[in-house]
Amino acid sequence: MTLKLFHSPGTRSIRALWLLEEMGLPYELKSMEYNGAYFASDQYRSINPMGKVPALYDDGELVIESTAIMEYLLHRHGPSSLSVSSENPEYATYLQWLHMAESGMANYISVSFGQTYGKDPYKVSEQFDTYCRFQITKALEMLEIQLKDREYLLESGFSAADISLGYTLFFAQACTGTKFSETVGAYFNRLASRPAFQKALSDLPKQQSF
Ligand SMILES: N[C@@H](CCC(=O)N[C@@H](CS)C(=O)NCC(=O)O)C(=O)O
Incomplete structure (x- = not known):
C-alpha cells in the first residue's frame, strides 16, 4: 500500500x-x-x-x-x-471553492475557535476574532448566492470542491456553532448524507476536544 x-x-x-x-x-x-x-x-x-x-x-x-x-x-x-479539468467551463468555479474552503473560510474559523477555546499561541484578540467572523459571514453569503440554482457548487454536480467545503461547514457547525441559512443547511445535509463522508467521520468521539 x-x-x-x-x-x-x-x-x-x-x-x-x-x-x-x-x-x-x-x-x-x-x-x-x-x-x-x-x-x-x-x-x-x-x-x-x-x-x-x-x-x-x-x-x-x-x-x-x-x-x-x-x-x-x-x-x-x-x-x-x-476533479474538473482546466478546459472545463466550470474550472474557475471549481478551483476557487476547492481552495477558498480552506484559505478563505476554515482558516478564519480556526482563528475564531482559538479565540474562544485556545491557549497561547492560539488565543487572538477580540478585534481579530471580529474580523475573522466578518470574513466567514461574507463567505457564507457568497455561498448562498452560488447555491441559488443548484444542488452542489457546480452545475455539473458533486465534485471535490464540495468535499473541501463540506468539511469547512462541518467544522463551522461543530466547533463554532455557526447557524446556516435554509439553503446552506440543505446543501450541508446533502453532503453529510454521503456514505464516504459518514465513513470519514466514523471515528469521531462523542465529545470531541480539539
Ligand atoms: N491549512 C492546513 C491547516 C492544517 C491544520 O491547522 N490542522 C489542524 C487540525 S484541523 C492541526 O493539526 N493543528 C495542530 C496545530 O496547529 O498545532 C490544512 O488545510 O491542512
Whole structure:
C-alpha cells in the first residue's frame, strides 16, 4: 500500500479521508487523537514538520495542506470524475471553492475557535476574532448566492470542491456553532448524507476536544 494518511478525528484530515473513500483508493490510516503536545513534539514533526494533520505519505513522499493533498490524490491517483479539468467551463468555479474552503473560510474559523477555546499561541484578540467572523459571514453569503440554482457548487454536480467545503461547514457547525441559512443547511445535509463522508467521520468521539 503506498498511501498513508495521518489523521485526527474531526480535523481537516477528513477532507483527505473523504476523498480517498469517494475515489475508492486503498490507503493506510494512522488515526491519532488530537493532541497539541504530541503534534508539537520532535517525534511528530519528523512526520510533518508543521506539526499538523493531515499529512499524506505516498511511497515515502510527503504532502501536507489538505487542499493540496486533494489535488495530489485527484491528479496523481486519478483520473477522477470528482476533479474538473482546466478546459472545463466550470474550472474557475471549481478551483476557487476547492481552495477558498480552506484559505478563505476554515482558516478564519480556526482563528475564531482559538479565540474562544485556545491557549497561547492560539488565543487572538477580540478585534481579530471580529474580523475573522466578518470574513466567514461574507463567505457564507457568497455561498448562498452560488447555491441559488443548484444542488452542489457546480452545475455539473458533486465534485471535490464540495468535499473541501463540506468539511469547512462541518467544522463551522461543530466547533463554532455557526447557524446556516435554509439553503446552506440543505446543501450541508446533502453532503453529510454521503456514505464516504459518514465513513470519514466514523471515528469521531462523542465529545470531541480539539
Ligand atoms: N491549512 C492546513 C491547516 C492544517 C491544520 O491547522 N490542522 C489542524 C487540525 S484541523 C492541526 O493539526 N493543528 C495542530 C496545530 O496547529 O498545532 C490544512 O488545510 O491542512
